Amino acid sequence: MCEYENQREMVDRLMQLQRNYPSLAKVGAIGKSVEGRSLVYIKISENVNQRSFLEPMVKYVGNMHGDEAVSRQMLIYLAEYLLSRYGFDQRITSLINNTEIFLLPSLNPDGFAEAREGNCGTSSGRGNANGVDLNRNFPRQFDEPRTSNFRALSFGREKETTAAMAWIFSKPFVLSANLHGGAVVASYPFDDSPSHQSGKYSASPDDPTFKYLATVYARNHRTMSSNIKCEPTDNFPNGITNGARWYDVPGGMQDYNYVHSNALEITVELTCCKYPPAATLVSHWLDNRNALIAYLEQVHTGVKGVVMDSRGNPVPGAVVVVNRGKSVKTTNQGEYWRVLSPGTYTLMAQQGGSSSEPVTVNVKPGVAIVNFQL
Missing domain, CATH: 3.40.630.10 (Zn peptidases)
Known part of the structure; x- marks a missing residue:
């Protein structure tokens, strides 16, 4: 140095x-x-x-x-x-x-x-x-x-x-x-x-x-x-x-x-x-x-997971929506990551006319795994 x-x-x-x-x-x-x-x-x-x-x-x-x-x-x-x-x-x-x-x-x-x-x-x-x-x-x-x-x-x-x-x-x-x-x-x-x-x-x-x-x-x-x-x-x-x-x-x-x-x-x-x-x-x-x-x-820190269709296949390009903050898109393997500060959030996944059920997550230090099915 x-x-x-x-x-x-x-x-x-x-x-x-x-x-x-x-x-x-x-x-x-x-x-x-x-x-x-x-x-x-x-x-x-x-x-x-x-x-x-x-x-x-x-x-x-x-x-x-x-x-x-x-x-x-x-x-x-x-x-x-x-x-x-x-x-x-x-x-x-x-x-x-x-x-x-x-x-x-x-x-x-x-x-x-x-x-x-x-x-x-x-x-x-x-x-x-x-x-x-x-x-x-x-x-x-x-x-x-x-x-x-x-x-x-x-x-x-x-x-x-x-x-x-x-x-x-x-x-x-x-x-x-x-x-x-x-x-x-x-x-x-x-x-x-x-x-x-x-x-x-x-x-x-x-x-x-x-x-x-x-x-x-x-x-x-x-x-x-x-x-x-x-x-x-x-x-x-x-x-x-x-x-x-x-x-x-x-x-x-x-x-x-x-x-x-x-x-x-x-x-x-x-x-x-x-x-x-x-x-x-x-x-x-x-x-x-x-x-x-x-x-x-x-x-x-935050949330990560996979978005899948009804057959369990990964969904590329799906949108993961957060009630507070911007949305992110999944990779070609259906993966997503969302860095979030500690707090309570509601997330859901969407693609086209399909959407998942909303999920409420209490984010703490570390990462929570939340998977979605459309």
Whole structure:
């Protein structure tokens, strides 16, 4: 943890993990940047080559702003930590045995190549090679037509944005977090509002669950929950904030996940300084290590199960409706997952003109199994 890795060094480090742990780690890419750098991830799971039935998928995405560099290193360290402790640490072993974990250290490697260590404020490298802020480049939920047509949604967007959108479309992610820098806070949807007025709270239908998820990260971080003020105007009681309440961000990735996929995503700001000296990396890792792990574990909170037809066959594309929060669709194997904060919920499944009987569930820490028959 003595220096920042460049693109080649980062890929080499991830590939070494794949060689060291071939049954647990697999390196891949979701696409390429404007300048041709691979957008590389590492997948970690006990059955890394094939997802087990009802095994949920979770992801971390780092370095979306190229000059916000700490997240890039944190995800490299997290991969090494998880793999090196597998089989020795019961908590880590259980997490890997029951979860598909995807870590993408850098969504903006071109920007990172331009950024410079020691720059704490916004500087060169924030945007991609075209100078575009990737976290303003996703479909704007309040300003663009709502459609499920991927070609229409992705038209005219940056290569990195399109790659991330396609990845989100192609995988049944359940939970996600997008890691940034420049503050120390866990921010949750919505990131913007119809009026685009900064300081205006913009609640999603899953506001209680998002508050719960953000609080899990903040409380497991060494200092985040203490309302750290990187700027005099910062005010984050308990270390969390609604995104739009902080400032308006149209076209952000966390809202895109919520509106256009099954995944719940928050944005975590890791450090006051965006690109601090490498000598601080150990301290930042110790600040975030337990929070990163605790947040991954939340993919096993709420409800999961299978939707079947009257003959017991799985029903792909069925909609599982929750009385408080958004609906989710089943996979091609009829699976669904729904992260929920503790409380009482009523769920039912629908497809076409068919529906199941409603089921009331008292959600506690951990995951409840609820299967539906249409």
